[in-house]
Amino acid sequence: MQLFIGAFGQNKLENVRLKLNLTDCKFADGANCSENEFEEALIVNHVHLYIRNHLQQLKTDEGQACFFRCLSEQENKILIGDEIGCGIIPLDSFEREYREIYGRMMCRIAQNAKRVTRLVCGLHQVIKE
Numbered sequence: 001m002q003l004f005i006g007a008f009g010q011n012k013l014e015n016v017r018l019k020l021n022l023t024d025c026k027f028a029d030g031a032n033c034s035e036n037e038f039e040e041a042l043i044v045n046h047v048h049l050y051i052r053n054h055l056q057q058l059k060t061d062e063g064q065a066c067f068f069r070c071l072s073e074q075e076n077k078i079l080i081g082d083e084i085g086c087g088i089i090p091l092d093s094f095e096r097e098y099r100e101i102y103g104r105m106m107c108r109i110a111q112n113a114k115r116v117t118r119l120v121c122g123l124h125q126v127i128k129e
Contacts, residue, residue, distance in 0.1 A: 001071055003109055004080045006119035012080045013045040015119055020078070030081075039070055047081035051102050059101050068108065079109060083118075 004016050017023050028041035030050030038044055057063040071077060085099045110116045116128040 001075060001109070001113045002078045002115045002117070003106075003113040004078065004117050004119060005083050005106070008082050010119045011122070012119050013043070015122055015124075016043070016078065016080055019124060022078075039074070042076060043078045043080065045080045047079045048084060048102055051105060052098050055098055055101065058105070059097070064105065067105075068112070071109070072112065075114070079113075081106065 004012055006012050022043065025042045026040065027043035027045060028037045030044055030046035033050065038050060044050065051058055058067060085103055090096055110128065113128065115126065118125045118127055
């Protein structure tokens with residue numbers, strides 16, 4: 001598995017597809033994809049929104065175990081997500097909980113990924129290889 005992260009507005013999907021020469025591959029948008037679409041896609045863009053949309057399920061140990069089991073079975077999967085949590089702490093309790101769970105899940109995803117790359121201004125900064 002590979003993980004690409006970066007700030008909002010970095011055109012991460014197009015950048016990753018061009019860099020890896022995957023212009024014709026199947027991808028899913030985490031903003032509105034189903035669990036099946038997530039599992040079947042080679043690239044999942046907006047993984048942060050997928051986690052947000054499935055937060056009730058993913059905040060349980062069982063839900064996270066299922067999520068990570070799915071990822072471990074797909075070594076070629078590419079996840080693309082926004083960096084969040086580098087700003088003001090939100091007043092809304094849901095937003096705080098989401099950021100906490102997303103942050104912990106991203107740590108685990110990065111641990112298990114073969115490669116972690118941060119995109120800044122269209123440049124690839126390899127964090128883990």
